[in-house]
Amino acid sequence: MEHFDILRIRDRVYRILDEKADTFYLVEGDDTAAVIDTGAAFGSRIIPLLRELTPKPLILILTHVHYDHSFHMDEFKTVYMCHDELHMPGWFLHQMLMGKADRLCETHHIDTDYAIDLGNRVLEICKVPGHTPGSIAVFDQLDNLVFTGDAIGSGCGVWMQLPGSTSLTEYEISLSHFMKWLLNRTSSPEFWGGHCLQRWQSAKIPGDNPLSMGLLADLIDLVRGLIEGTIQGWQIDMAQEFRAGEAFNAAYGRAEITYNPDNL
Numbered sequence: 001m002e003h004f005d006i007l008r009i010r011d012r013v014y015r016i017l018d019e020k021a022d023t024f025y026l027v028e029g030d031d032t033a034a035v036i037d038t039g040a041a042f043g044s045r046i047i048p049l050l051r052e053l054t055p056k057p058l059i060l061i062l063t064h065v066h067y068d069h070s071f072h073m074d075e076f077k078t079v080y081m082c083h084d085e086l087h088m089p090g091w092f093l094h095q096m097l098m099g100k101a102d103r104l105c106e107t108h109h110i111d112t113d114y115a116i117d118l119g120n121r122v123l124e125i126c127k128v129p130g131h132t133p134g135s136i137a138v139f140d141q142l143d144n145l146v147f148t149g150d151a152i153g154s155g156c157g158v159w160m161q162l163p164g165s166t167s168l169t170e171y172e173i174s175l176s177h178f179m180k181w182l183l184n185r186t187s188s189p190e191f192w193g194g195h196c197l198q199r200w201q202s203a204k205i206p207g208d209n210p211l212s213m214g215l216l217a218d219l220i221d222l223v224r225g226l227i228e229g230t231i232q233g234w235q236i237d238m239a240q241e242f243r244a245g246e247a248f249n250a251a252y253g254r255a256e257i258t259y260n261p262d263n264l
């Protein structure tokens, strides 16, 4: 039986960590509870765990379809995701969905400014293409929280070298839009990423490197610098299955990235 580490981060908001350090969240309103991503607890189900935390009807919001975020989607009747995920190369999409591709046609499409009312708690969606073509972030107005999946990494770099990742040029537009979208709502939200232990795993920043508006600003500068050639990366070894071409790392300020130099 999988062990889950549960942290109550607000009243009726929980962070759940599976054994592979995938992070997902439960956010409860007066009427409905939203699960944001699912982790990937092979051989276990997550509904029994969620039922220990809430009796409310459950919906699932996927930040993106990588298996470590979507593995348990077949346990839910109502699933929201951005259908731009289907722009991923078909072979990689099927690999990531681990045999659950037929569930995609049953999901509800969400995009920027889509709002989901849980009952006195509204979750707003912002599309942040980059890591995947249909990555989204979820903003919780009530508690000023933003759940970002892998869209900006979790503190030790964002993966942009994957099959299906957008070009850095598209990513820079996406990040700039995301920052403006957030600033229209809040000046300093609390960020919760898809692999929360990574904030302590940065190779460049010793100690704690939490997601923040500052890190997001650094990430925009980093991506812009790589596009313009004012920042140089260095090649790294990486298993072929995780990259569409060569894999390079680069860093600026608090931001780190892994990218494909042939996909600027």
Ligand SMILES: [Zn+2]
Pocket: 064, 066, 131, 150
């Ligand atoms: Zn991912």
